[in-house]
Amino acid sequence: MRRKILPLIMFIALLGLSSLTVSAGAAAHVMASPQQVYVDGEQADFEVYNIDGYNYFRLRDVACALRDTPSRFSVNYRENEREVIITTGADYIPDGSEMHADADNSASAVESSQSIVLDGYRASLKAYNIGGSNFIKLRDLGGALGFGVHYDEQLNRVVITSSSGFPVSIHFIDVGQGDCIFIDSPVKEVLIDAGTAEYGKKVSEYIAPYVFGSLDIVVATHAHADHIGGLAAVLADYQVDMVIDSGETATSNVWKSYHSAVTAEPGCEYREDRDMVIPLGGGAQFTVIEALDGDDNPNNNSVSAVFSYGGIGVLFSGDSEAPAESVLADKLWDIDVFKAGHHGSHTANSLPLLNAARPEYVIVSCGKGNSYGHPHAEAMQNFAAVGATVYTTMVSGTIVMNTDGLTCNFNTDAAYTGYGPVPDESGIVRSAPYVGSSSTHKFHRADCRYAESVSDKNYVGFNSADEARAAGYEACRTCNP
Numbered sequence: 001m002r003r004k005i006l007p008l009i010m011f012i013a014l015l016g017l018s019s020l021t022v023s024a025g026a027a028a029h030v031m032a033s034p035q036q037v038y039v040d041g042e043q044a045d046f047e048v049y050n051i052d053g054y055n056y057f058r059l060r061d062v063a064c065a066l067r068d069t070p071s072r073f074s075v076n077y078r079e080n081e082r083e084v085i086i087t088t089g090a091d092y093i094p095d096g097s098e099m100h101a102d103a104d105n106s107a108s109a110v111e112s113s114q115s116i117v118l119d120g121y122r123a124s125l126k127a128y129n130i131g132g133s134n135f136i137k138l139r140d141l142g143g144a145l146g147f148g149v150h151y152d153e154q155l156n157r158v159v160i161t162s163s164s165g166f167p168v169s170i171h172f173i174d175v176g177q178g179d180c181i182f183i184d185s186p187v188k189e190v191l192i193d194a195g196t197a198e199y200g201k202k203v204s205e206y207i208a209p210y211v212f213g214s215l216d217i218v219v220a221t222h223a224h225a226d227h228i229g230g231l232a233a234v235l236a237d238y239q240v241d242m243v244i245d246s247g248e249t250a251t252s253n254v255w256k257s258y259h260s261a262v263t264a265e266p267g268c269e270y271r272e273d274r275d276m277v278i279p280l281g282g283g284a285q286f287t288v289i290e291a292l293d294g295d296d297n298p299n300n301n302s303v304s305a306v307f308s309y310g311g312i313g314v315l316f317s318g319d320s321e322a323p324a325e326s327v328l329a330d331k332l333w334d335i336d337v338f339k340a341g342h343h344g345s346h347t348a349n350s351l352p353l354l355n356a357a358r359p360e361y362v363i364v365s366c367g368k369g370n371s372y373g374h375p376h377a378e379a380m381q382n383f384a385a386v387g388a389t390v391y392t393t394m395v396s397g398t399i400v401m402n403t404d405g406l407t408c409n410f411n412t413d414a415a416y417t418g419y420g421p422v423p424d425e426s427g428i429v430r431s432a433p434y435v436g437s438s439s440t441h442k443f444h445r446a447d448c449r450y451a452e453s454v455s456d457k458n459y460v461g462f463n464s465a466d467e468a469r470a471a472g473y474e475a476c477r478t479c480n481p
Helices: 060-065 138-145 197-210 231-238 252-265 322-331 351-357 377-385 463-469
Strands: 030-032 034-041 041-046 048-051 054-056 075-077 082-087 115-118 122-124 127-130 133-137 149-152 155-159 167-173 181-184 191-192 214-221 239-246 270-273 276-281 283-287 304-309 312-316 337-339 363-366 389-393 399-403 408-410 434-437 442-445 459-462
Touching: 048 127, 048 133, 048 149, 054 060, 054 127, 054 138, 060 133, 060 138, 082 181, 133 138, 138 149, 167 197, 167 463, 181 197, 191 408, 197 231, 214 312, 231 459, 322 351, 351 377, 363 399, 434 463
Parallel strands: 034 155, 082 115, 191 214, 214 239, 239 270, 312 337, 337 363, 363 389
Antiparallel strands: 030 048, 034 041, 048 054, 054 133, 075 082, 115 122, 127 133, 149 155, 167 181, 167 399, 181 191, 276 283, 283 304, 304 312, 399 408, 434 442, 434 459
16 A cells, blocks of 8 residues: 555545445434535535534535536436436536525435435445435545545634545556556555566566555456466565455466465455445545456456546456457446557457447557567557557557546557557567467467467468468367367
């Protein structure tokens, strides 16, 4: 955990949404609060009630007061479902009824029968209906939405501090033909995958300047070596507080090494992926979105998640392919940045997902001269169809995104508009869809695990399986090209 000093943000109750429930009991004691309220240093006219010792604020008043800050959120109602819909980062449009404290309506206070849905997930936020409006405990609301709450006892003031736009960085670490993302959020850090085993120490050393004490969350998207291979080294070098993976098992030595490291990690909470929201502090949150589990294709079991901070959202989907993306598309909202699925493969990055997410930027993590031909032309065409700017680690190396919750920028402007890999240091581009070995006279699909083991010296590229057979090459029995 990074022990950062945030202006009043450290007063936030960093609680999971499920811990915000207030127990039912005897009749509540309700009275109008005599305290003054200040928002970002300016006095504001709120209708506030003290209920059993806690200040409750009208939800629309808070949305109105924070509408021009990184902590902004919208409020809507679904009458038929009796739901209050809160969407973080969305614009709130005042209707003129906000910020008036003209009467004492404390006698009308009753527990609200409406459910509260925060960013698509039901939240256990206690609400009272007072004078026909929903009032919510301010501390709980601040903890869930990421604004600071402080009580100045000497001046008898409630002080609300919007998210200060504390800089957040997301690092798409260059691990060759693999995935690794590090999120340095206001309070907690998240590491998603760590490339192959050879990159484990590189990843550990890279994140060291950002991690003080324990590493809060590690996500292993799925059981393939180019994602989890380096995690054993990271787990050996850091105390990790939480590990999230798909629950998928494998027989490979790489997975066994990862699993042993997780099992041996002291005090580490293990979670299988499911729909859940994890507050990261300072208004940032990590939303895990359940797509597929138990699919025959391990790629489709990848853990998918959205990092949100203010109005900025970043989608990570591991190697999820079109079947999993179709599930994700039904659960997604507009995001700003998409870490391309499956290294920019044509099997992922489908238009239904991209049309649902509408990313402005896409980051492709792939290696120079990779034998898979990533990023594929079909994926690049789909990115172009939604108007996204594409950056790749094979061109730019490690890509760092910085955001204050309002805007984002990158440490590169080298947009990639072609397709296929750029040459590696040897000048070789292995972009053919079928890979043959001149030493074994066998050929494979480019995405077969055995294709990667074919040396440059023995590499023979084919445009079709028929071409390979005509040249006298035998089909691999694993990938059945």
